[in-house]
Amino acid sequence: DSGVTQTPKHLITATGQRVTLRCSPRSGDLSVYWYQQSLDQGLQFLIQYYNGEERAKGNILERFSAQQFPDLHSELNLSSLELGDSALYFCASSVVMNTEAFFGQGTRLTVV
Amino acid sequence: AQTVTQSQPEMSVQEAETVTLSCTYDTSENNYYLFWYKQPPSRQMILVIRQEAYKQQNATENRFSVNFQKAAKSFSLKISDSQLGDTAMYFCAFMNMDSNYQLIWGAGTKLIIKP
Numbered sequence: 001d002s003g004v005t006q007t008p009k010h011l012i013t014a015t016g017q018r019v020t021l022r023c024s025p026r027s028g029d030l031s032v033y034w035y036q037q038s039l040d041q042g043l044q045f046l047i048q049y050y051n052g053e054e055r056a057k058g059n060i061l062e063r064f065s066a067q068q069f070p071d072l073h074s075e076l077n078l079s080s081l082e083l084g085d086s087a088l089y090f091c092a093s094s095v096v097m098n099t100e101a102f103f104g105q106g107t108r109l110t111v112v
Numbered sequence: 113a114q115t116v117t118q119s120q121p122e123m124s125v126q127e128a129e130t131v132t133l134s135c136t137y138d139t140s141e142n143n144y145y146l147f148w149y150k151q152p153p154s155r156q157m158i159l160v161i162r163q164e165a166y167k168q169q170n171a172t173e174n175r176f177s178v179n180f181q182k183a184a185k186s187f188s189l190k191i192s193d194s195q196l197g198d199t200a201m202y203f204c205a206f207m208n209m210d211s212n213y214q215l216i217w218g219a220g221t222k223l224i225i226k227p
Contacts (some may be wrong), residue, residue, distance in 0.1 A: 042217050100147060
């Protein structure tokens with residue numbers, strides 16, 4: 001158990017809908033990262049937060065947004081969902097920005 | 113821009129054998145970390161080992177060790193006495209410590225340990 005908690009574990013939704021994925025980082029970790037992993041693909045970096053502030057943006061679509069709250073948990077919002085958004089979405093956290101990241105179990109999103 | 117290349121899409125070895133997974137990277141930076149992560153069939157991402165670029169000594173974690181060749185920009189992972197539970201995707205990753213600390217990932221190597 002990495003200590004990073006992601007909910008829900010599985011999500012099935014229809015095209016055009018909006019979903020929110022939640023991540024609770026390890027206790028004491030200030031930095032949160034979001035990644036997308038499509039089937040049999042590597043990890044695509046989406047966005048990074050540090051202590052509530054956005055610090056880096058990767059290949060995140062405009063339909064996607066995220067935030068980190070004062071209690072350091074983070075949410076990834078995906079809207080106007082398309083079939084191609086079906087993937088495993090990982091959250092990772094680290095103590096500060098320059099240490100290794102520990103991953104949650106991921107949320108498997110299926111868009112039908 | 114930094115890139116990470118894993119040239120072996122898939123490897124398989126017999127249980128108890130030693131296997132080496134290769135990783136090369138491209139960067140002009142001098143201050144960075146390198147990581148190997150393991151993703152078993154459960155899809156959980158698990159940190160295997162970490163190497164700081166400023167350290168000359170190769171990192172070791174039990175049966176896992178790296179061969180870090182900074183000049184050659186090579187970072188291979190050696191798994192000794194391989195076990196069935198080592199079957200997984202292995203990802204090499206690079207983190208620039210002087211920039212935004214974003215992890216740059218290789219495409220992964222699928223490792224199969226045969227009984």
